[in-house]
Amino acid sequence: MKFSPKRPINFSAGPGTIPEEVLETIQEEIFGWHGIGVGVMEMSHRSKEFISIYQSAQEKFRHYLQIPKNFKILFMQGGGIAQNAIVPMNLARRGCIDFLVTGNWSQKSYEEAGRYANDIRVAASSKLTGYTEIPTISGWKLNPAADYIHICSNETVQGVQFQELPDISILGSQAPLVVDCSSDLGSRSVDWSRAGLVFAAAQKNLGIAGLTIVVVREDLIGRALPICPSAFDYSVVDANESMYNTPPTWAIYVAELVLGWAQTQREGELTGVRAIEVRNKRKAEKIYRAIDESSFYHNNVAHQFRSDMNVPFFLADSKLDAAFLSAAKENNLLQLKGHKSVGGMRASLYNAMTEEGVDSLVDFLKDFERTRG
Ligand SMILES: *Cc1c(COP(=O)(O)O)cnc(C)c1O
Numbered sequence: 001m002k003f004s005p006k007r008p009i010n011f012s013a014g015p016g017t018i019p020e021e022v023l024e025t026i027q028e029e030i031f032g033w034h035g036i037g038v039g040v041m042e043m044s045h046r047s048k049e050f051i052s053i054y055q056s057a058q059e060k061f062r063h064y065l066q067i068p069k070n071f072k073i074l075f076m077q078g079g080g081i082a083q084n085a086i087v088p089m090n091l092a093r094r095g096c097i098d099f100l101v102t103g104n105w106s107q108k109s110y111e112e113a114g115r116y117a118n119d120i121r122v123a124a125s126s127k128l129t130g131y132t133e134i135p136t137i138s139g140w141k142l143n144p145a146a147d148y149i150h151i152c153s154n155e156t157v158q159g160v161q162f163q164e165l166p167d168i169s170i171l172g173s174q175a176p177l178v179v180d181c182s183s184d185l186g187s188r189s190v191d192w193s194r195a196g197l198v199f200a201a202a203q204k205n206l207g208i209a210g211l212t213i214v215v216v217r218e219d220l221i222g223r224a225l226p227i228c229p230s231a232f233d234y235s236v237v238d239a240n241e242s243m244y245n246t247p248p249t250w251a252i253y254v255a256e257l258v259l260g261w262a263q264t265q266r267e268g269e270l271t272g273v274r275a276i277e278v279r280n281k282r283k284a285e286k287i288y289r290a291i292d293e294s295s296f297y298h299n300n301v302a303h304q305f306r307s308d309m310n311v312p313f314f315l316a317d318s319k320l321d322a323a324f325l326s327a328a329k330e331n332n333l334l335q336l337k338g339h340k341s342v343g344g345m346r347a348s349l350y351n352a353m354t355e356e357g358v359d360s361l362v363d364f365l366k367d368f369e370r371t372r373g
Helices: 020-029 048-064 079-091 104-113 234-239 249-263 272-292 318-330 355-372
Strands: 071-076 096-101 119-125 148-152 177-180 197-201 212-217 310-315 345-348
Touching: 020 249, 048 071, 048 249, 071 079, 071 234, 079 104, 079 148, 079 177, 079 197, 079 212, 096 104, 104 119, 104 148, 104 177, 212 234, 249 272, 272 310, 272 355, 310 318, 318 345, 318 355
Parallel strands: 096 119, 096 148, 148 177, 177 197
Antiparallel strands: 071 212, 197 212, 310 345
16 A cells, blocks of 8 residues: 555546556556566557557457447547547538537537538537536437437536437437547446447546547448548548557556456446446435535536536535635545536546545535534
């Protein structure tokens, strides 16, 4: 045990907390990976050692999320935000895209796509209700000519999450569903039969910044527009096994370790993502219960759309916000300030957030209310 037992509890929305075991392994291996005297940072991406790390990360990720063979896993760079441009450049052959706008992130994706496609539409939006719900699928207005439909599975800022991927075939749509899963990929299982392309920046549940994972159905590869840079053309990335340019080797190494950790998590009979999913639900319920039982804290999101990953909440008296944050810090609870666009507080409960960490926050919420409420 190299870290002090007083390691703070970090509720950061991203980059988020990393499992302690993973940090310990990194610390042990930084000067030399598996006894070879060279660390991963200093290794050629073409070396057999790095190729083995890369292949293991690919295999672990596919196995962990049960990704079918007809989907390719691409390790890219540029983050979730770059995908807001890269997806349209790869898929919007007709220039028609439908967006579901459910918060800051999907709104951002919608705005960026307008630079690459000329017929971008909002199929449905929850803006009028302050992004506290997800519009029911029967009301979505889909463009029959759309190249794809974009959703954000978990709105990191507003704390609004799809409980499962929507089945757009019930609206008669054949268009692929593109999902920004940056803040929940790896936190629960995915119904791949409903997805065309899923992307996620790694720094929430899968490791550190620098790696962007794209999971794309084979038949959607090879349609890029001529303006698409080669390094961002899915067919080029795929044909070169994510090594057309130097991949983010360190971030791939960390993701491989994080996936190894995730795969061995247990909850009773369950292992891997199913254990993680159950634990994440329980963690989130503990916080929401504490908030709902009090009149001192509140969360405005409709219950069935509340996120298991990001829990925004407000104090009844916002004049106490600063005191709340400094008392939290004294209690070793860090990064609880809400996103600047919504204010208040936000607790992010990614996979690496321990249940003990959540319990400490619940205790603190009660304690602060008792003394200051
Ligand atoms: C964090 C996040 C992103 C951002 O990714 P970058 O790596 O900053 O580009 C995109 N979408 C969602 C939903 C996120 O939570």
